[in-house]
Amino acid sequence: MQKLILLLLLGISLFSASEKISAREVIHKGIMANYYAGKDRVSIGYIRVEDKQGNILRERRYTQLRYVEGNGDEERDQKLYVYFSEPTDMRGTAYLVHKHVGGVDNRWLRLEKLDLIKRIADTDKRTSFAGTDVFYEDLSGRHLDDDTHELVDETKNYWVIKSTPVKDTGSDLASHKAWIHKKTFLVAKRLCYNHEGKVYRRFKALKVANIKSEDGVNYPTVYEAIVEDLRTGTKTFMKGDKIKYNVGLKPELFTQRALEIPPIEVIQGFN
Numbered sequence: 001m002q003k004l005i006l007l008l009l010l011g012i013s014l015f016s017a018s019e020k021i022s023a024r025e026v027i028h029k030g031i032m033a034n035y036y037a038g039k040d041r042v043s044i045g046y047i048r049v050e051d052k053q054g055n056i057l058r059e060r061r062y063t064q065l066r067y068v069e070g071n072g073d074e075e076r077d078q079k080l081y082v083y084f085s086e087p088t089d090m091r092g093t094a095y096l097v098h099k100h101v102g103g104v105d106n107r108w109l110r111l112e113k114l115d116l117i118k119r120i121a122d123t124d125k126r127t128s129f130a131g132t133d134v135f136y137e138d139l140s141g142r143h144l145d146d147d148t149h150e151l152v153d154e155t156k157n158y159w160v161i162k163s164t165p166v167k168d169t170g171s172d173l174a175s176h177k178a179w180i181h182k183k184t185f186l187v188a189k190r191l192c193y194n195h196e197g198k199v200y201r202r203f204k205a206l207k208v209a210n211i212k213s214e215d216g217v218n219y220p221t222v223y224e225a226i227v228e229d230l231r232t233g234t235k236t237f238m239k240g241d242k243i244k245y246n247v248g249l250k251p252e253l254f255t256q257r258a259l260e261i262p263p264i265e266v267i268q269g270f271n
Contacts, residue, residue, distance in 0.1 A: 021159075022149075022151075023149040023150050023151040023159075023161050024144070024149045026149070026151070026159045026161055026180055026185070027144060027147075027149045027161055027163065027178075027180075028075075028144055029180075029185040030178065030180045030185045030186070030187060031075060031141060031144055032073065032075075032185070033184060033185035033186055033220065034141065034185075034186060034187060034222075035078070035140065035141045036068055036075070036076070036078070037219040037220075037221070037245065038068070038213055038217070038219055038245035038246050039067075039068055039071075039245075039246050040065070040066060040067045040068065040245070040246060040247060040248070040249040041064075041065075041066045041243065041244070041245050041247075042063070042064070042065055042066075042242075042243070042244045042247055042249070042270045043063070043064040043066075043240045043242070043243045043244075044061075044062070044063050044064075044240070044241055044242040044243075044270060044271060045061070045062055045064070045238060045239055045240040045241055045242075046059070046060070046061055046062075046238070046239050046241060047059065047060040047061075047062065047130075047132055047134075047236060047237070047238050047239075048060075048236070048237045049131065049132050049133065049234060049235070049236050049237075050234065050235045050236075050237070051233065051234055052232070052233025052234065052235075057131075057234070058087075058131055058132075059086070059087065060084055060086065060087070060090065060130060060132070061084070061085050061086035062082055062083060062084050062085065063082070063083045063085065063267045063270065063271070064080070064081070064082045064083075064139075065080070065081045065082075065083075065249055065253065065254070065266075065267075066078065066079070066080050066081075066249075067079045067080075067249050067250075067251055067253070067254055069251070074101075075101045075143065075144060076101060077098070077099060077100055077101055078099045078140070079096075079097065079098055079099070079251060079254035080095075080096070080097040080099065080139060080140050080254075081094065081095070081096050081097075081253065081254055081258055082094060082095040082096075082139065083262050083267055084130065085267075089113060090112065090130075091112065092110070092112030092262065093109075093110060093111060093112045093113075093130070094109075094110045094112075094258065094259050094262055095107070095108070095109050095110075095129070095130075095136075095139075096108045096109075096110075096254065096255075096256065096258065096259055097136075097139065097140045098254070099140045099141075101143065102143075104122050105122070105125070105140060106119075107119070107120035107125065107136055108120065108256060108259055110259040110260070117256065117259050117260070120136055123170050124136070125137040126169060126170075126171040126173060132227075132236040133201075133227040133228065133229045133234055133235065133236035134227055134236055134238070138203075138227070142163075145166070146165060146166060146167075147163035147164055147165050147166060147176075148163070148164050148166060149161050149162070149163050150162045150163075150164075152177065157181060157182055157183075158179045158180060158181060158182060158188060159179075159180045159182060160177060160178070160179055160180075161177065161178050161180060162175055162176075162177045163175065163176050163177070163178065172192075172194040172195070172200055173192055173193075173194070174193050174194055174195045174197070175192075175193045176190055176191065176192045176193065177190065177191045177193070178190045183220075184208070184220035186205065186208060186220055186221075186222055187203070187205065187222075188204070188205050189202070189203065189204050189205070190202070190203040199230060200229070200230050200231050201227070201228065201229055201230065202227070202228045202230060203225065203226070203227050203228075204225065204226050204228075205222040205224075205225050206222075206224040206225055206226060207222070207223055207224035208220060208221065208222050208223070209221060209223055211223075211243050211244075211245060213244070213245035213246040214244065214245065214246045214247055214248075215246050217245070217246070219245050221240075221243055223239065223240040223243060224237075224238065224239045224240070225237075225238050226238070242270065242271075244270065247270070249266075253266060
């Protein structure tokens with residue numbers, strides 16, 4: 001009887017250990033939930049930047065198109081295109097990303113007022129995007145193997161993962177900590193730490209909803225969020241007014257030609 005009880009206890013112990021998820025797997029699932037939901041995605045939204053007194057510094061309206069290559073439950077190459085329609089002096093400004101798994105991502109920005117296409121160097125990916133507290137890298141996300149990952153805390157609803165860059169980022173980022181929801185794997189909060197161990201940047205998801213795709217699949221989605229720069233006191237609010245998944249975007253849309261001649265018919269078709 002004692003041997004039987006011992007075997008049962010060992011079985012329970014082994015089962016529990018096998019069910020325990022690693023920090024790397026949590027981050028992997030988080031990347032898939034936040035950046036790879038659906039075959040493609042269209043997001044029409046609004047950005048507002050405020051100073052530390054709450055005064056509005058600038059506002060933007062945009063359309064974001066995303067296309068994911070191939071299928072599967074792993075990181076894959078993807079393409080991202082952002083077009084600004086407001087304010088008037090930014091209309092026509094566009095941003096294009098070709099994300100390459102295992103390689104260096106390509107980023108281009110078209111400045112409409114200057115009639116200039118600028119390539120964003122990899123060393124500049126952690127700089128301000130369109131005058132906001134959002135970084136270029138935030139839009140397409142970091143790669144799983146850009147960091148090492150460690151589970152530092154766990155609550156009823158969240159895993160808290162500390163991620164440390166494998167290579168020097170050439171920026172203030174020394175590490176970042178994410179609160180990842182256990183059911184949806186969406187990032188509820190992220191803190192970025194500098195080399196002195198101080199938090200200098202903060203992201204927080206404000207509103208989440210299940211959005212049903214064109215083919216009937218529900219995707220948990222953050223549609224309202226805030227990014228804060230604790231050094232300057234500025235805050236950037238982001239809200240997706242309309243988000244659609246699996247609408248049938250074509251990869252041919254995501255070329256440098258789309259920077260020079262924006263696909264206005266496609267963009268207006270979703271407004």
